[in-house]
Amino acid sequence: MFLNNYWYVIAWDYEIKQKPFARTVCGEPIVLFRRPDRSLVALEDCCPHRMLPLSQGRVKGELIVCGYHGIELNGKGECVHMPNMDKVPASVRVKAYPVVERHRYVWVWIGDPAAADEARIPDLHWCSDPNWAFDGGTYYVRCDYRLLVDNLMDLTHETFVHPTSIGQEEITQAPIKTTEDDKSVTVTRWMHDIEPPPFWASNLKSNDVCDRWQIGTFTLPANVMIDVGVARAGTGAPEGNRKQGVTGIVVDVMTPESDTTTWYFWGMTRDFEVKDQGLTCRIKDAQSAVFAEDIVVLEAQQANILRRPDRTLRNFNIDAGGVRARRLIDRELAKQSAPVTAA
Numbered sequence: 275m276f277l278n279n280y281w282y283v284i285a286w287d288y289e290i291k292q293k294p295f296a297r298t299v300c301g302e303p304i305v306l307f308r309r310p311d312r313s314l315v316a317l318e319d320c321c322p323h324r325m326l327p328l329s330q331g332r333v334k335g336e337l338i339v340c341g342y343h344g345i346e347l348n349g350k351g352e353c354v355h356m357p358n359m360d361k362v363p364a365s366v367r368v369k370a371y372p373v374v375e376r377h378r379y380v381w382v383w384i385g386d387p388a389a390a391d392e393a394r395i396p397d398l399h400w401c402s403d404p405n406w407a408f409d410g411g412t413y414y415v416r417c418d419y420r421l422l423v424d425n426l427m428d429l430t431h432e433t434f435v436h437p438t439s440i441g442q443e444e445i446t447q448a449p450i451k452t453t454e455d456d457k458s459v460t461v462t463r464w465m466h467d468i469e470p471p472p473f474w475a476s477n478l479k480s481n482d483v484c485d486r487w488q489i490g491t492f493t494l495p496a497n498v499m500i501d502v503g504v505a506r507a508g509t510g511a512p513e514g515n516r517k518q519g520v521t522g523i524v525v526d527v528m529t530p531e532s533d534t535t536t537w538y539f540w541g542m543t544r545d546f547e548v549k550d551q552g553l554t555c556r557i558k559d560a561q562s563a564v565f566a567e568d569i570v571v572l573e574a575q576q577a578n579i580l581r582r583p584d585r586t587l588r589n590f591n592i593d594a595g596g597v598r599a600r601r602l603i604d605r606e607l608a609k610q611s612a613p614v615t616a617a
């Protein structure tokens with residue numbers, strides 16, 4: 275069961291063109307395309323005639339044409355033409371999803387379309403703000419999206435999974451502070467007077483000792499933003515002065531496809547050397563390699579979970595962030611499945 279009445283990222287902005295694009299979100303197959311004016315359409319990916327996925331058809335101006343017998347549907351999912359029929363009943367239609375393009379992503383609303391509220395799209399302004407440089411990619415991961423949330427809410431794993439780039443022993447020794455409210459969970463870790471690991475030494479352009487931070491925030495349904503960076507040691511970063519440091523935000527948006535598969539939209543936005551496109555590309559390459567290391571772990575973990583239904587995940591101190599995030603998810607799911615009491 276997935277959280278309803280939330281915006282989910284279905285694709286990057288550049289992925290949707292004037293041809294059908296298919297992706298399943300929370301178990302719902304969806305077809306997307308752009309109209310000639312570039313506005314977006316998102317429809318149930320199932321022809322109302324004989325159920326061929328509409329994504330196997332073609333786009334004709336503002337319409338999508340089924341690739342089997344040529345039914346034509348508009349952006350509201352209504353049938354406007356069916357070969358060999360003068361009049362088609364109004365019931366011949368498919369579900370249309372609210373869809374919005376914002377902060378480099380395409381978002382679809384899963385749940386009651388009447389409840390879709392654009393104000394609830396997460397504020398990822400750093401992904402489209404010219405004062406920041408942003409790029410990223412997508413991984414299709416064969417795991418429950420909550421395993422990804424666990425992974426991102428506990429960066430202790432960096433020491434063991436990413437030892438050559440961002441991992442370092444000091445991460446395992448630094449205390450973790452976990453806080454929460456009714457919509458988010460935040461884990462904060464500061465490391466003082468340490469040597470920057472290779473990724474951060476290269477961004478700081480120095481091997482001098484630094485203060486390093488990792489502040490990860492989970493918000494529903496499955497978004498984790500991690501404020502990360504380093505500053506020259508003792509220059510006031512813990513008190514909020516990052517002038518002698520470099521800041522990045524690791525942008526992680528998880529969209530469940532099924533119980534055991536996830537579309538993972540990853541990226542990083544930074545506030546330094548924002549016009550250096552080469553640096554943007556190098557960071558994207560580095561991040562892609564780092565996350566590929568996570569995927570190996572996550573998929574092996576999921577395979578073992580499926581193989582061993584008699585076992586459960588254990589929670590230790592380092593898991594506090596993930597545990598609390600899962601608790602928030604469970605609380606919302608319980609509300610969703612509670613019977614509606616008559617007023």
Ligand code: FES
Pocket residue numbers: 321322323324325326340341342343344345
């Ligand atoms: S299956 Fe689509 S028009 Fe027949």
Ligand SMILES: [Fe+2]
Pocket residue numbers: 425431432435436564565568
């Ligand atoms: Fe990782």
